[in-house]
Amino acid sequence: MVLIGVFVYGFIGNTVWTSMTDWGGSGSLALDPEKHFIGLDNYVDLFTGFLSGGFRQDLVNAVYYSLMLLGGAVGLGMFIAILLDRKPWGEGFLRTVFLYPMSLSFIVSGTIWRWLLAPQGGVNVLPTYAGLKPLHFDWLSSTGAVLVFNWQHLFSVLLYVAAFFMILLGLWGMRHDPRKAIRRWLVPGIVVGAATWLFGGLLPDALFMEEEHGFNLATLGIIIATIWQYSGYTMALYLAGFNGISQDLRDAAMLDGAGEVGYYRHVAIPMLKPITISAVIILSHISLKMFDLIFAMTGPDNAETGHPALTMYLTTFRANDFARGAAIAVVLFLVAATFIIPYLVSQYKQRRRG
Amino acid sequence: MTARKFSPGSVLLYGTLALLALFFLMPAYMAVVTALKLPADISLPTAWEFPETLNWASFSQAIDLLRPAFVNSIILTLSATAGSTVLGSLNGYVFAKWKFKGSEVVFTLFLFGMFIPYQVILIPLFQTLRAMHLYGGLPGLILAHVVYGLPITSLIFRNFYAQIPTALIESARLDGAGFFSIYLRIVFPLSVPGFVVTSLWQFTQIWNEFLWGICLTRHADNPITVGLAQLAGGQAVSWNLPMAGSIMAAVPVLAIYIFLGRYFIRGLLAGSVKE
Known part of the structure; x- marks a missing residue:
C-alpha cells in the first residue's frame, strides 16, 4: 500500500513538478540534471507556442478519435450482443470470433492492420473481387482533413458545441419533463449559442496566428482497427448484462405488446445503463492513452495522425525534452481525471450504501 | 424461443x-x-x-530473430504475474475481510491507480529505476508491472473474497488464529479460481504491454512487443516476416483465450463492471 502511495501519487506529483521546470536538451540524461523552476511556461507554450501546432493537432485528433471510437465500439458491440442474444446456432463459436481481437497486443493488431490498409493493397483491392474498381484511399498516409476549424476561434467553437449539446439534451428531455427541459437545457443552450453568434467577435483569440486543425482522414484507419479490437469487449459486457435480465421480465414486456425492437429500446438497454457507463469510461480511458496501436500503424511517420500519448513518448524519450513531455502527460492526466474521479466516487458511494 | x-x-x-x-x-x-x-x-x-x-521458412526466420525477446517476455510475464497476483490476493483479503477505518477510501484511492494514463508516471518511474540501478533490465520492468498490476488484482480478489462468509473468518479469529494463519488455512485454499482468473488476466496484460517495454528496457532486454515493433518498423521489410512474428507474439495469449476463455472473460468483466 505504501508502494502504491509512492508509485502512484508521489510520481504524479513529481511529474507535475517536472512539467514546471526547463529540464531538457543536452545534458538532460545526466544522473543529476540541471533543472530550473519556470512555472507554467511549458503549458503556455504547448497551447499558444508557435512551434507547438503539432500538439494542438494531437489534441483535436484525440477528441475526434475518442468520440468515434466510443460511438463505433459501443454501437457495434451492442448490435452484436443483441444479435447473439437471440441465441443463433453456433453462438459460442461466434462469440469467440468476435472477442479474440481483445486478447491480442496492440502491436500485433497494429502491424496486421497496417498491412491490410496498405495504399494499393489490402482493403483497397477488396472491391475488385466483386467486379468493382479498387478503392484509392490513403488509409494511413492521408494528410487531408475534414471538419476543419481555426484554432484562433477555439473559444467560440467550444461554446457552439456546448450550446448544440444543451439544445439537443433539451429536445431529448422534452418527452419526459418539458418544463424542466426547457428551463434547464433548451433556453440556456439557445442563449449561449445566440450570444456566441452575436458577440463572438469579442472573445479573445486563442492564438496569435491562424492555425487550422481538423479531423485527419488517416485517423480513420486507426479508428477502424481500434473498433475491430474493442467492440468484442463491449459485446461481452452487454451479453453478460442481457443474460442477467430475467426471462420473466422479457416475457412480461412481450405481453405488454413490446416487439423485439421495443424490448431492447425501452427495457433492456435502459436497464443496462450502468454497463454503458462503465464501457464509456473504460473506452475513453483507453483512447486517451492510446499509444501502441498508433505507434505500430503510422508511428512517427505521419505526424498528422499524432496523439498526445504518442507525442509525449517522442518528446520525452526521443527528443529528451523531459519537462515538455511531463507537461503533455499532465494534460492527459487531467483530462482522464475529469471523468474517472466522478466515476470512482460514485462507485465508492455505492459500496458505502451496499 | x-x-x-x-x-x-x-x-x-x-x-x-x-x-x-x-x-x-x-x-x-x-x-x-x-x-x-x-x-x-x-x-x-x-x-x-x-x-x-x-x-514455412518465415516462421523459423521470425523465431530466430525474436527468440531473445520471446524468452524475455516469458520471464517477465511469469514473474510479474506471480508477484502481482500473490500481493493482490493479500491486498484483496485485507480490503474484503480486515476492514479498518477508512479502508473504503483507501480502496478507492487504490483503484485510481488503475485508471491513470501511465504516461503521467513514466518519467519519475524512469528516474527512480535509474537511481535504483534497475533501469534497462528485466527486474525493473518486473517491479513496475507488479506495482501497477496491484490495483486490478486487488480489485478482482476483493470482489472474490467478498463471497466468503465473514462468519467463517470470525470463528477462526475466536479460535485464536491470526491474520496470516487465517489467510493460509482458510482464504488461500478457497481462492484457487480467483488465482486462475487474476493470473490469466495479468498474463495477457503484461504480455501485450508495450509502452514500458520500449521506455524502460535496453535492446537486449526488450519484451516481444518491442521486438515485433522493431521487426515491422523498417520501411523496406517484406511483409512475411512481421506477419509470422505477429502470429508468434499472438500465440501464447490466443491459446489462453481459446482454451481458458471462460476465465479470461471473467477477468475482463471483473476489470470493468464492479460490484
Whole structure:
C-alpha cells in the first residue's frame, strides 16, 4: 500500500513538478540534471507556442478519435450482443470470433492492420473481387482533413458545441419533463449559442496566428482497427448484462405488446445503463492513452495522425525534452481525471450504501 | 424461443452475423496467408490470394530473430504475474475481510491507480529505476508491472473474497488464529479460481504491454512487443516476416483465450463492471 502511495501519487506529483521546470536538451540524461523552476511556461507554450501546432493537432485528433471510437465500439458491440442474444446456432463459436481481437497486443493488431490498409493493397483491392474498381484511399498516409476549424476561434467553437449539446439534451428531455427541459437545457443552450453568434467577435483569440486543425482522414484507419479490437469487449459486457435480465421480465414486456425492437429500446438497454457507463469510461480511458496501436500503424511517420500519448513518448524519450513531455502527460492526466474521479466516487458511494 | 426456420428474419440474422464474423476474421486470415508466402510472391494486388507454395521458412526466420525477446517476455510475464497476483490476493483479503477505518477510501484511492494514463508516471518511474540501478533490465520492468498490476488484482480478489462468509473468518479469529494463519488455512485454499482468473488476466496484460517495454528496457532486454515493433518498423521489410512474428507474439495469449476463455472473460468483466 505504501508502494502504491509512492508509485502512484508521489510520481504524479513529481511529474507535475517536472512539467514546471526547463529540464531538457543536452545534458538532460545526466544522473543529476540541471533543472530550473519556470512555472507554467511549458503549458503556455504547448497551447499558444508557435512551434507547438503539432500538439494542438494531437489534441483535436484525440477528441475526434475518442468520440468515434466510443460511438463505433459501443454501437457495434451492442448490435452484436443483441444479435447473439437471440441465441443463433453456433453462438459460442461466434462469440469467440468476435472477442479474440481483445486478447491480442496492440502491436500485433497494429502491424496486421497496417498491412491490410496498405495504399494499393489490402482493403483497397477488396472491391475488385466483386467486379468493382479498387478503392484509392490513403488509409494511413492521408494528410487531408475534414471538419476543419481555426484554432484562433477555439473559444467560440467550444461554446457552439456546448450550446448544440444543451439544445439537443433539451429536445431529448422534452418527452419526459418539458418544463424542466426547457428551463434547464433548451433556453440556456439557445442563449449561449445566440450570444456566441452575436458577440463572438469579442472573445479573445486563442492564438496569435491562424492555425487550422481538423479531423485527419488517416485517423480513420486507426479508428477502424481500434473498433475491430474493442467492440468484442463491449459485446461481452452487454451479453453478460442481457443474460442477467430475467426471462420473466422479457416475457412480461412481450405481453405488454413490446416487439423485439421495443424490448431492447425501452427495457433492456435502459436497464443496462450502468454497463454503458462503465464501457464509456473504460473506452475513453483507453483512447486517451492510446499509444501502441498508433505507434505500430503510422508511428512517427505521419505526424498528422499524432496523439498526445504518442507525442509525449517522442518528446520525452526521443527528443529528451523531459519537462515538455511531463507537461503533455499532465494534460492527459487531467483530462482522464475529469471523468474517472466522478466515476470512482460514485462507485465508492455505492459500496458505502451496499 | 420459438424455432424459426428460414424466415426472412433469420436469414437476415445469419447473414449479418456471417458478414460481421468475416470482418473480424479478415486480419487473422491475412496474417496467416501473408506469413506463408514466399517474399517474392507478396504483392499488393494479390494480397488476398492463397499462396501457391507454402513457405514455412518465415516462421523459423521470425523465431530466430525474436527468440531473445520471446524468452524475455516469458520471464517477465511469469514473474510479474506471480508477484502481482500473490500481493493482490493479500491486498484483496485485507480490503474484503480486515476492514479498518477508512479502508473504503483507501480502496478507492487504490483503484485510481488503475485508471491513470501511465504516461503521467513514466518519467519519475524512469528516474527512480535509474537511481535504483534497475533501469534497462528485466527486474525493473518486473517491479513496475507488479506495482501497477496491484490495483486490478486487488480489485478482482476483493470482489472474490467478498463471497466468503465473514462468519467463517470470525470463528477462526475466536479460535485464536491470526491474520496470516487465517489467510493460509482458510482464504488461500478457497481462492484457487480467483488465482486462475487474476493470473490469466495479468498474463495477457503484461504480455501485450508495450509502452514500458520500449521506455524502460535496453535492446537486449526488450519484451516481444518491442521486438515485433522493431521487426515491422523498417520501411523496406517484406511483409512475411512481421506477419509470422505477429502470429508468434499472438500465440501464447490466443491459446489462453481459446482454451481458458471462460476465465479470461471473467477477468475482463471483473476489470470493468464492479460490484
